[in-house]
Amino acid sequence: GMKGGIAVVKHHDGFCLWPTATTTHSILSSSSENARKTNIPRDFARAARKLNMKYGFYVSPWDLSSKYWGEKDADGNYTDNYAKKVFFPQCVELAKYGADQFEMWFDGATGGDHAGYYGGEYGGKGTTGYRKIDNAQTFYDMPNLRDSIHALLPNVIMWGLGGEVRWIGNEAGYSGETCWSMGNAENGDENGWLWHPGESDAKATTGGWFWKKNEKVLSAERLFQMYLETVGRNATLILNLPPDVNGLVPEATAKRMAELGNMLRTRLGVDxxxxxxxxxxxxxxxxxxxxxxxxxxxxxxxxxxxxxxxxxxxxxxxxxxxxxxxxxxxxxxxxxxxxxxxxxxxxxxxxxxxxxxxxxxxxxxxxxxxxxxxxxxxxxxxxxxxxxxxxxxxxxxxxxxxxxxxxxxxxxx
The missing domain is CATH 2.60.120.260 (Galactose-binding domain-like)
Structure with a gap:
């Protein structure tokens, strides 16, 4: 019964699940012949349209694989190479998979404690490869990116760094009982001047954002509670459903989502x-x-x-x-x-x-x-x-x- 989905097509590791021209760190470099033929944004968009569902893509601004991410010039100033050569072109590529996309999901990650390999250089904390940016809006050139992507996708909403939808402030599946569509965090601000509705991203499984062996799916009752505490409190809910190593949503997860759908229809279906x-x-x-x-x-x-x-x-x-x-x-x-x-x-x-x-x-x-x-x-x-x-x-x-x-x-x- 959910109305749409967002496919994670590039996370912080920088690996792109489509044949991008911006990096070799993509499916084109996979050891699997089947993977090299895969294009997740294209296929996800097609499947969503067949089901009459909304769709969009998560594309991480942070990129542990790119030598340009967090790059500084000889004077210690950030360069614009990453924004111009990597991130902006990737967003444009994704925009071409459908003008009817409803959301482009930018995480707010700005580097930091995660060890990375920026262009081959180990980036652990305390090493010369450790990188963290101090102004994401400037580094990613977000105002220009917003204008350009909206010219291609007039109705898309840009989450996170895009400044058009706010993170609700937790990853536990609830918003405040008092929740204004202006302001920030769980409660918003009655007097906030910017329209900034809340979106709650939460894990439907116990293993984390990415699939883990032996992970469990939360009970339908717990997921229904999340629904009441997000959708039922002036926010939207995005449940994270990690595919397994075969690229499939596990059977137990699919079964639990069907149970949740039946619960929603039974409890909130007859007006x-x-x-x-x-x-x-x-x-x-x-x-x-x-x-x-x-x-x-x-x-x-x-x-x-x-x-x-x-x-x-x-x-x-x-x-x-x-x-x-x-x-x-x-x-x-x-x-x-x-x-x-x-x-x-x-x-x-x-x-x-x-x-x-x-x-x-x-x-x-x-x-x-x-x-x-x-x-x-x-x-x-x-x-x-x-x-x-x-x-x-x-x-x-x-x-x-x-x-x-x-x-x-x-x-x-």
């Missing part, structure tokens, strides 16, 4: 809000070509939304069911094209449609953003345990918003 009567304390006055009806939140469309009038930053939305309905989650989505606004909200349920009890009281129900999923029992670890809540009504109250709230979707599961 009970579609069967409810929905009302709100206020609806924005309709325009000539658009209305802001409360029903826009349950029509399944991305271009419609409910809104209050200007100046109204508090409101309530109520769902009622004709029969008692068992609920476990509520999902909210702001119309993010017009910014992130909600600062605080609460969720309540009612067994009789009259008396309401607040749920998830131990969760910080502050921000919503692109998507917020609230387990009503207040636990992302045991979110599906028990019988759920049998209710006749649910009420979402927006207590504070930076401007009139705009809610695109309200789902109940």
């Amino acid at each position: 009970l809000a579609r069967k409810a009567v929905i009302t709100a304390s206020e609806e924005r006055v309709a325009g000539q070509h658009r209305n802001y009806s409360v029903r826009n939140m349950t029509d399944g469309k991305r271009d419609t939304y409910w809104a209050t009038n200007d100046g109204t930053t508090k409101a309530s939305i109520t769902l009622t069911w004709a029969k008692p309905t068992t609920v476990r989650y509520v999902q909210l989505m702001e119309h993010i094209k017009l910014g992130q606004r909600v600062r605080s909200f609460t969720v309540e349920t009612s067994e009789d449609g009259v008396n309401f009890t607040q749920r998830a009281t131990n969760i910080a129900t502050t921000t919503i953003g692109y998507k917020r999923i609230i387990p009503l029992n207040g636990s992302t670890q045991k979110s599906y345990d028990g019988e759920g809540y049998k209710v006749r009504a649910m009420r979402i109250t927006i207590n504070d918003s930076k401007a009139c709230p705009l809610i695109e979707n309200l789902s109940v599961y």
Whole structure:
């Protein structure tokens, strides 16, 4: 059920999984005849299109194999040889594998403690080959790279050094319960001036980013928890699935991903809000070509939304069911094209449609953003345990918003 994938086609070791003109350290130098015929970016893009999935490539700026990486001239200043002769041409080569790429993933690595072989010179710490750069934006000439790649790939997002998506601040699969799409790290910054949404990269296995013999796959429950704590907290999730020595995703990993997909479809697949009567304390006055009806939140469309009038930053939305309905989650989505606004909200349920009890009281129900999923029992670890809540009504109250709230979707599961 995932929507896309990113293939790691060059990591810090500098080995390129496509026939590049920038280095001999690539599949063209492999001892395997089959490997020399391989082109991972080309084949990954083709496979993604067949599956109607988004795709992109991870290309490491750091390159332990290149003599140009971290190179300095006689005056001790960094040269631009690596940016011009290696990194920029590699990004251009990858751009040619599809104008519909959704993300180009630049790690933030700037050298350091890892031992390397820059152009054949051993680079262990304390030796003359040890290299570390102090200004990645300048060394990689990122402003020019961004402009050039966007000319080729208008809709691509550049992660990390590209400055268009932020690392969420950990590699454990969670973002902050309060998570603004501006600023940095797990929580962002409500007053940040740059749109900088969070992306969480996490390992789906115990062996690390690269395949290890005897590694285990995390349980489906643990992966589902990651989903709730990233996608369900206004971030995106990238699960790392390392191929084995045969170039295949191990059978156990594939099986576990299928289990996770089934879990997502079972737990977050049947939207009970579609069967409810929905009302709100206020609806924005309709325009000539658009209305802001409360029903826009349950029509399944991305271009419609409910809104209050200007100046109204508090409101309530109520769902009622004709029969008692068992609920476990509520999902909210702001119309993010017009910014992130909600600062605080609460969720309540009612067994009789009259008396309401607040749920998830131990969760910080502050921000919503692109998507917020609230387990009503207040636990992302045991979110599906028990019988759920049998209710006749649910009420979402927006207590504070930076401007009139705009809610695109309200789902109940």
